[in-house]
Amino acid sequence: MTDVTLPKTPQPVRSYRWIGIAAGIVLVGAMIFDTTIVRIGSDKDVQVQKFSPEGFGTEQFPLIKQSVETRAVDAVELSRAIVADKKAAAEKYGVATSAGPVVPVKFTGVVGERKANYNVVAVEGLPPELTVRVQTGPALNGTDLRDATGQIEFGQFKNQIEYQDAGSAINNEVKKVVLAGVDPAGLTGKTVTVIGVFKLVNPKSWIVTPVRLDVK
Numbered sequence: 001m002t003d004v005t006l007p008k009t010p011q012p013v014r015s016y017r018w019i020g021i022a023a024g025i026v027l028v029g030a031m032i033f034d035t036t037i038v039r040i041g042s043d044k045d046v047q048v049q050k051f052s053p054e055g056f057g058t059e060q061f062p063l064i065k066q067s068v069e070t071r072a073v074d075a076v077e078l079s080r081a082i083v084a085d086k087k088a089a090a091e092k093y094g095v096a097t098s099a100g101p102v103v104p105v106k107f108t109g110v111v112g113e114r115k116a117n118y119n120v121v122a123v124e125g126l127p128p129e130l131t132v133r134v135q136t137g138p139a140l141n142g143t144d145l146r147d148a149t150g151q152i153e154f155g156q157f158k159n160q161i162e163y164q165d166a167g168s169a170i171n172n173e174v175k176k177v178v179l180a181g182v183d184p185a186g187l188t189g190k191t192v193t194v195i196g197v198f199k200l201v202n203p204k205s206w207i208v209t210p211v212r213l214d215v216k
Contacts, residue, residue: 051157051158051162051165053162053165053166053168053169054169054172056166056169056170057166057168057169057170057171057172057173058169058173060152060166060170061145061170061173061174061177061211063149063151064145064146064148064149064170064211065177065211065212067104067148067149068104068145068148068149068195068196068197068211069195069211069212071093071104072104072105072106072195072196073093073103073104073105073106074105074106074107075105075106075107075123075125075126075132076107076123076125076126078093078103078105079125079126079127079130081093082200082203083127083203086200086203089103089200090103090200094200095147095148095149095150096150097147097199099199099201100199100200100201101199101200102144102147102148102197102198102199102200103197103198103199103200104148104195104196104197105195105196105197105198105206105208106193106194106195106196107121107123107132107193107194108123108191108192108193108194109121109122109123109124109132109191109192109194110122110189110190110191110192111187111188111189111190111191111192112188113188114136114184114185114187114188117135117136117137117138117139117140117141118133118134118135118136118207119133119134119136119184119187119188120132120133120134121133121134121192121194129204130203130204130205130206131204131205131206132206132208133205133206133207133208134192134194134196134208134210134213135207135208135209135210136179136182136184136187136210136213137175137179137184138175140171140172140174140175140209142167142171142199142207142209143164143167144197144198144199144209145167145170145171145174145197145209145211146166146167146170147167148197152166171209174209174210174211178210178211178212178213179210179213182213182215187215190215190216191215191216192213192214192215192216193212193213193214193216194208194210194212194213194214195210195211195212195213196208196209196210196211196212196213197209197211
């Protein structure tokens with residue numbers, strides 16, 4: 001009697017298994033191809049984390065403006081408080097900084113002479129020895145607006161350069177939002193209403209950076 005060997009039945013399960021493995025390899029390869037590896041400290045990492053002064057200024061200026069307008073003290077009232085007790089007035093109305101308190105103020109007055117980047121404003125009721133200057137550009141100096149709320153601190157930034165750039169960016173927003181339609185050279189003799197801040201160092205000289213300037 002002759003033995004007959006029957007052909008083995010194909011094993012479909014193994015075929016499916018290899019098809020699944022192949023599909024997985026293709027999928028992983030596609031994911032790797034589409035993934036960008038960014039090393040910490042590399043150029044791409046720096047680009048992702050790079051500080052944008054312009055974006056910071058655009059975001060922060062409306063918040064600063066609202067805070068200053070809400071807290072602004074009438075110039076005559078503020079002047080009397082400073083004469084009575086400078087330290088107490090600074091603590092009551094200002095925000096402390098390492099270079100002196102930043103104080104929000106509001107007033108209406110007549111514009112006098114223009115010198116450099118400032119316009120002198122005569123405010124009725126203020127002592128004659130007190131000179132009020134308003135920064136009207138084209139250059140705006142200082143970081144009074146950056147420091148005006150006490151909410152923007154050095155620790156929020158990578159280094160001193162970014163911290164300084166933040167102040168400059170906020171000043172640039174003043175140029176765009178507050179001073180864009182103002183002709184500083186043509187203000188002499190006109191009445192203006194100003195809301196802004198100044199650093200209380202010399203009580204006889206206020207240099208005000210405006211968040212609002214209305215010409216009548």
